[in-house]
Amino acid sequence: MWAQERHKRIQGLLHRFKQMSADDLARDLDVSRETVRRDLLELESAGLLKRVHGGAVLPEPLSEAPFADRLQVRRKEKQAIARAAIREIKPGQVCFVDAGSTTAILAEELGKIAGLTIVTNSIDVANTLNGLRQDITTLLLGGRLHNDVPGTYGELTLSEVARFRADVAILSPVGVHPEHGATDFVLHEAEIARAMIQQSQRVVFLADHAKIGTASRVAICPCSRIDLLITDAAADRKTLAALRQAGLGETILAD
Numbered sequence: 001m002w003a004q005e006r007h008k009r010i011q012g013l014l015h016r017f018k019q020m021s022a023d024d025l026a027r028d029l030d031v032s033r034e035t036v037r038r039d040l041l042e043l044e045s046a047g048l049l050k051r052v053h054g055g056a057v058l059p060e061p062l063s064e065a066p067f068a069d070r071l072q073v074r075r076k077e078k079q080a081i082a083r084a085a086i087r088e089i090k091p092g093q094v095c096f097v098d099a100g101s102t103t104a105i106l107a108e109e110l111g112k113i114a115g116l117t118i119v120t121n122s123i124d125v126a127n128t129l130n131g132l133r134q135d136i137t138t139l140l141l142g143g144r145l146h147n148d149v150p151g152t153y154g155e156l157t158l159s160e161v162a163r164f165r166a167d168v169a170i171l172s173p174v175g176v177h178p179e180h181g182a183t184d185f186v187l188h189e190a191e192i193a194r195a196m197i198q199q200s201q202r203v204v205f206l207a208d209h210a211k212i213g214t215a216s217r218v219a220i221c222p223c224s225r226i227d228l229l230i231t232d233a234a235a236d237r238k239t240l241a242a243l244r245q246a247g248l249g250e251t252i253l254a255d
Contacts, residue, residue, distance in 0.1 A: 006031070006039050007048075014049055014058050018213050021055035075105070077208040077232040077254075082106040084230050084254035085170065085206055091115045093167040096196035097125050099151030099189070100172030102206045104128070111136065119164050121157055121192055123150040146188065153188040161195040169193075169200035175214030176207050176229060178242035181222040183215050190218040202227045209234040212243075223248040230254060 006029055013020050013028065025036045040056050043049045049056045082105050089095060092115040097103050099122035107125040110116060111132035119139045120126055126140040143157030171193045173182040182205055184190035197203050197220070205226050212235045224247030231240075233255045240251055 003039065003042075006035075007043055010036075010039060010043060010056070011048060014056060019052070019055060019057040023054075025055070074208045074210060074232075077234070078102045078105045078206075080232055080254040081206050081208060081230050082109045084252050085204065086110060086113060088204060088228060088230070088252075089113055089116070089168065089170075093117075094119065094164065096120070096161070096164070096166045096169040096171075096200055097122060098169075098171045098193050098196060099123070099125070099149045102172035102208070103170060106170065106206065119161075119166065121152045121161075123152075149189065151192075153192060157192060158195050161192065161199060164199055166196070166200040168202040168204055169196040170204050170206065171196065171220070172206045173211065173220055174216040175211045176205060176223070176226070176243060176248075177213060177215040178223065178239065178246040180215040180219065181246075182220040182226060184218045184220055185216045187218050190220050193220045197221055197225060204228045204230065206230050208232050209236070212236060213239040222246075228252065 009029060010025060022033055022036050026033045029036065040049065040051050044051050049058060078101065081102060085106055086109045091113055094117040097118055097120040103122060104124040107128035110118060110129060115135050117137040118125065118129055119141065121141045121143065126138050129136055129138040141152050141157045141160040143152030144154040146153055174185045175183050177183065184193065203226055207229065209232050212231055223243055227249040229243065229248055230252045233253045235253065244251065
């Protein structure tokens with residue numbers, strides 16, 4: 001196998017499994033460990049992976065895709081997750097909903113449930129719910145606006161979160177990983193999620209299959225604090241099993 005073919009194969013394996021050991025790569029490619037080491041050095045110098053002890057992982061992206069783009073990525077999966085999520089919410093409940101592409105889509109479904117009180121930092125969620133039905137109360141948390149994800153953040157928002165006790169927090173992380181738990185890409189979004197978790201009886205995470213087994217920069221909470229994870233049917237079953245072993249409660253596969 002030529003080096004170029006090996007490099008493509010290594011990148012494909014990393015995109016599928018998130019991380020690979022050098023021994024596993026050597027077996028898969030049917031080459032020596034020394035050949036794999038040279039391949040990893042070349043790929044790392046090109047910025048295509050990051051070498052770690054015993055193997056390699058995908059590099060951490062320098063930035064997230066724009067929010068408008070994220071709304072369209074895996075949209076059908078996010079819609080299925082949203083439909084599954086509303087079956088877990090009871091009429092009359094108080095719900096925290098954070099700002100994210102999946103929760104923005106969820107808002108379109110929340111209008112089907114009577115008597116909800118939605119407390120959110122998401123401008124999209126608030127705008128969608130406003131006027132949908134008279135028996136839904138939508139409370140938009142005050143705070144500082146950020147340019148990418150349309151929502152409020154900062155110390156004022158955190159202090160507002162602390163004024164409420166919710167039945168459930170419905171959150172959309174960047175990734176859910178067996179070892180690292182739920183994570184986000186930026187600190188101010190993770191802070192809001194952590195505050196909402198602290199003030200909620202039940203914690204529900206919405207994450208499409210691409211987020212399962214992924215870890216980002218900022219910790220939100222360990223798997224043991226997640227009562228329910230709703231993902232789509234393409235999620236890797238071994239990773240879901242590892243999440244449950246790490247303490248995650250229930251998992252629902254939306255289709």
